[in-house]
Structures are given as structure tokens and as C-alpha cells.
Amino acid sequence: MRMVNFRLSYSARRVALALAVILVLGFLLLPGQLQTVFQTVGSPFGWIVSWPLQAVAGIHDRIADVWSQYMALQGVEEDNRQLRREMDLLQEQNAQLRESAAATERLAALLEFKKQALSTLVAAQVIGRDTGNWYKTIILNKGTSDGLQSDQGVITPAGVVGRIVKTTSSTAVVLLLTDPNNAIAGLIQRTRDEGIVEGTTHGVARLKYIPLLSTARPGDRVVTSGLVGGFPRGLAIGTISRIDKEDEALFQSAELSPEVDPNRVEEVLVILPSLFPTEGERLGAPKPKS
Amino acid sequence: MKTLLYMALIAAIVSIQSVLLPHVSLWGVKPDLGFVAVCLIGLFGGELEGLLVGLAVGWAMSLFSAQDVLSAATIKGAVGFIAGLAGRQVAYLSPAVLVVGLLAISCLVGLITPFALQLNAQQNWWWALWTIVLPQAALDAIIGGAVYWLISSHFRLEQWVSEYRI
Numbered sequence: 001m002r003m004v005n006f007r008l009s010y011s012a013r014r015v016a017l018a019l020a021v022i023l024v025l026g027f028l029l030l031p032g033q034l035q036t037v038f039q040t041v042g043s044p045f046g047w048i049v050s051w052p053l054q055a056v057a058g059i060h061d062r063i064a065d066v067w068s069q070y071m072a073l074q075g076v077e078e079d080n081r082q083l084r085r086e087m088d089l090l091q092e093q094n095a096q097l098r099e100s101a102a103a104t105e106r107l108a109a110l111l112e113f114k115k116q117a118l119s120t121l122v123a124a125q126v127i128g129r130d131t132g133n134w135y136k137t138i139i140l141n142k143g144t145s146d147g148l149q150s151d152q153g154v155i156t157p158a159g160v161v162g163r164i165v166k167t168t169s170s171t172a173v174v175l176l177l178t179d180p181n182n183a184i185a186g187l188i189q190r191t192r193d194e195g196i197v198e199g200t201t202h203g204v205a206r207l208k209y210i211p212l213l214s215t216a217r218p219g220d221r222v223v224t225s226g227l228v229g230g231f232p233r234g235l236a237i238g239t240i241s242r243i244d245k246e247d248e249a250l251f252q253s254a255e256l257s258p259e260v261d262p263n264r265v266e267e268v269l270v271i272l273p274s275l276f277p278t279e280g281e282r283l284g285a286p287k288p289k290s
Numbered sequence: 291m292k293t294l295l296y297m298a299l300i301a302a303i304v305s306i307q308s309v310l311l312p313h314v315s316l317w318g319v320k321p322d323l324g325f326v327a328v329c330l331i332g333l334f335g336g337e338l339e340g341l342l343v344g345l346a347v348g349w350a351m352s353l354f355s356a357q358d359v360l361s362a363a364t365i366k367g368a369v370g371f372i373a374g375l376a377g378r379q380v381a382y383l384s385p386a387v388l389v390v391g392l393l394a395i396s397c398l399v400g401l402i403t404p405f406a407l408q409l410n411a412q413q414n415w416w417w418a419l420w421t422i423v424l425p426q427a428a429l430d431a432i433i434g435g436a437v438y439w440l441i442s443s444h445f446r447l448e449q450w451v452s453e454y455r456i
Binding site: 127128129130131132133134135137139165166168171173175179180181198200201 | 304307308309312318319320322324351352353354355356357362403404407409410412413417421422426
């Protein structure tokens with residue numbers, strides 16, 4: 001095999017050394033001229049090389065653009081997700097705050113009513129409805145352990161809701177005012193005529209046994225008369241919407257729009273029996289000795 | 291074990307019936323899940339089981355209703371017993387037959403109930419039929435049929451029933 005000999009002759013090395021010294025001195029002493037020379041000589045070469053360079057640069061730029069867009073999109077997507085999460089959170093907080101505000105408003109009204117009206121009422125929440133279809137009742141979250149018993153009246157600040165008909169230790173069933181099987185002693189506030197309020201199958205109430213000579217008219221308010229246990233006198237029951245007078249009837253009757261919509265009741269107050277004087281006590285009759 | 295299962299079932303039925311179903315009632319009428327459960331238990335478990343579960347369901351549901359405990363427990367117990375007797379007479383029950391049977395029994399019970407409860411004069415027989423009895427019977431039948439179809443399609447009900455009855 002033939003060996004390649006990179007060894008230069010002595011004279012050639014001297015020539016190369018001299019050229020190197022001249023170039024260094026030239027760069028040091030004449031930089032502008034030398035650059036121009038090199039520029040001129042290298043222009044064609046540079047032009048040729050520029051094509052593939054531009055091509056590669058283009059590809060690189062394209063890839064870089066795509067990458068940066070992808071990365072940017074990734075960031076946007078992440079930002080979008082984050083913003084959506086924040087929006088959901090804020091919406092949820094907003095709904096909770098609205099619900100809290102509504103509950104606070106209701107409870108404040110209950111508290112105010114409780115302060116104004118009677119000193120010891122038991123507040124309860126509605127937790128369910130009747131298990132059957134034959135009665136209109138609501139189920140409260142308090143029972144005999146909280147002092148609730150049958151026949152106690154149930155109200156809201158707006159008016160009468162109904163009467164407790166059944167209790168367990170922790171729940172109570174309230175027969176609503178609008179149930180046809182309920183009966184509450186009522187009084188027309190303007191005319192002072194008394195009657196019996198009972199529910200109807202249409203979900204409203206009716207004041208029965210109004211004297212024929214009564215001047216009751218639509219718009220009159222009906223309140224509890226206090227004659228029957230469970231409710232003190234003067235709690236709102238409803239407003240007369242229609243008067244019915246039948247020929248040869250001994251009494252007239254009136255359809256009432258209840259003050260309280262039983263389908264929307266969420267919190268109620270139960271009137272404990274010892275809170276208000278009975279009609280006999282109110283009129284000064286002596287208490288029976290036990 | 292079975293007693294515990296039935297107790298859990300009754301608790302679930304009462305909770306759903308009083309809390310959830312009022313929100314999904316149709317025309318103000320909700321299905322009676324207790325009735326459906328008692329019918330199915332009586333049908334496949336026999337008259338004694340139907341009677342006992344019916345009494346328990348009626349009692350539990352009456353605690354959260356204005357209905358008196360005696361009528362509620364008696365009616366549900368009777369339904370369970372009758373369903374048990376009927377179950378002994380049939381070898382195979384298709385969902386369609388069950389739907390028709392539930393519709394008929396629910397209508398019958400619904401027509402008897404106003405007399406048993408001695409309701410207000412406004413709630414007469416005709417009112418009860420159109421307002422409560424027929425819609426409730428339709429809902430009971432649909433739910434009962436759906437439950438039966440679901441159970442029978444996932445379990446070997448006939449084999450289980452035949453083994454259970456032996």
C-alpha cells in the first residue's frame with residue numbers, strides 16, 4: 001500500500017510561512033481592502049451556497065413558526081381551560097351567594113316576624129311532601145323532641161300554612177290549608193263575619209258559613225278567628241276572590257286565594273300551644289283548676 | 291339478611307316517595323312505589339312475604355302522610371297478599387301482562403281508598419277516578435313493568451322463583 005506523504009519540503013514550508021505572515025500583516029495593516037477582495041472573490045460562491053441555505057432556513061422558519069404556533073395554541077388552550085374553570089367556579093359561587101342571599105332574606109323575615117309576633121315559635125324546614133296522593137301535606141324536619149304535637153298551627157310571615165296532623169320524634173306532617181280535609185276558623189277582617197276555611201280540590205281555599213247579610217266582597221282579607229286551637233287571632237289566611245250566593249241557601253261562601261303558596265314553602269314556624277291565650281283567657285274567663 | 295334488605299328497600303321507597311317524586315309528579319300525581327314494590331314482592335315471594343312487607347311498607351309510608359296507619363297498612367298488606375296468591379297461579383308472566391295486572395289492581399285499590407279514608411265530600415268517587423286513580427294506576431303500571439323487565443332481563447327470574455317457591 002502506498003502511504004500518503006503529508007510532509008512538505010523545507011522550501012515549501014518557508015513559502016507558506018511567508019504567505020501567512022503577509023496575510024496577518026495585511027489584515028492588520030489593510031483590513032478594508034482585504035475584506036473587499038475576499039468579498040469579491042467569494043460572491044459567486046456565496047450566491048451558490050445561499051440557495052440551499054435559504055431553503056433550509058425556510059424549512060427551519062416554517063417548523064419554528066408551526067412549533068411556536070402549536071406552543072402558543074397549547075398555552076391558549078391551557079389559558080382557556082383555566083379561564084373556563086375560573087368562570088365555572090365564579091358561576092357556582094354566584095349561585096351559592098344568590099341562594100344564601102335568598103335564604104338570609106327568608107330567615108331574616110322569619111326572625112323579624114318571630115320577634116314581632118310571638119316569643120316562642122319553633123322554626124322548621126320543609127323536607128318532603130306526602131307519600132301518597134290523597135292528602136296535601138308537607139313534612140317538617142322537627143318533631144316531638146322539639147315540642148311539636150298534633151293540632152299545632154304552622155305559619156310563615158305571610159300567613160297560615162296548615163296544621164300538624166302527625167308527628168314522630170324528628171318529623172311532623174302538616175296538613176295544608178288547601179287540603180279539602182282541613183278546617184280552620186276564619187274571620188273576614190273588614191266585616192268581622194266568621195266562618196270555616198277549608199281547602200278545595202282545585203288547590204285554593206273556601207270560606208264557608210258566611211251569614212247571608214254579610215257585605216263581604218272580593219278583595220276582603222280573611223284572618224284566623226282564634227276560636228279553635230292552633231292559631232291565635234289575626235293571622236292572614238287569604239283574600240276573597242269570589243263570593244258565591246246560592247238561592248235558598250242559609251249561608252254564602254267565598255273562594256279565597258291563600259296568602260301562602262304551599263308549593264313554595266321552604267321554612268315555617270310552628271306555634272307552640274302555650275304561646276297565645278285561648279279565646280276564653282283573652283276574654284278574662286277564669287282558668288279551670290287542674 | 292332478607293329482613294335487612296327489605297328494611298333498606300322500605301327506607302329507600304319512603305325517602306324517594308316523599309322527597310324526590312313530588313318534583314317529578316305528572317299532573318300533580320306521583321306513582322306509588324310502595325304499591326309497586328309490594329306487588330312484585332308478593333308476586334315472586336309468596337303471599338306471606340307479600341302480606342308482611344305490605345304491612346311494613348304501609349306503616350312506614352303512613353308515618354309521612356296524613357293517611358291513618360290502619361288503612362295504609364291494611365291496604366298495602368292486602369295488596370301484597372293478593373299479589374302472592376296471584377303469583378301462585380301463574381307459571382310465566384310477561385311484562386305486558388304484569389302491566390295490565392298492575393293497572394287493574396292499582397285502579398281497584400284507588401277506588402276503594404277514598405271510602406276507607408272517609409275523605410271530604412268534595413273528593414267524590416268521580417273526582418278521585420279522573421284526578422288520582424287513573425293517572426296513578428298508569429304510572430304504577432309503567433314503573434312496575436319497567437322494573438320487572440329490568441329484573442327479568444338481568445336475572446334468571448323464573449328459575450329463582452321456581453327454586454324459591456319449592
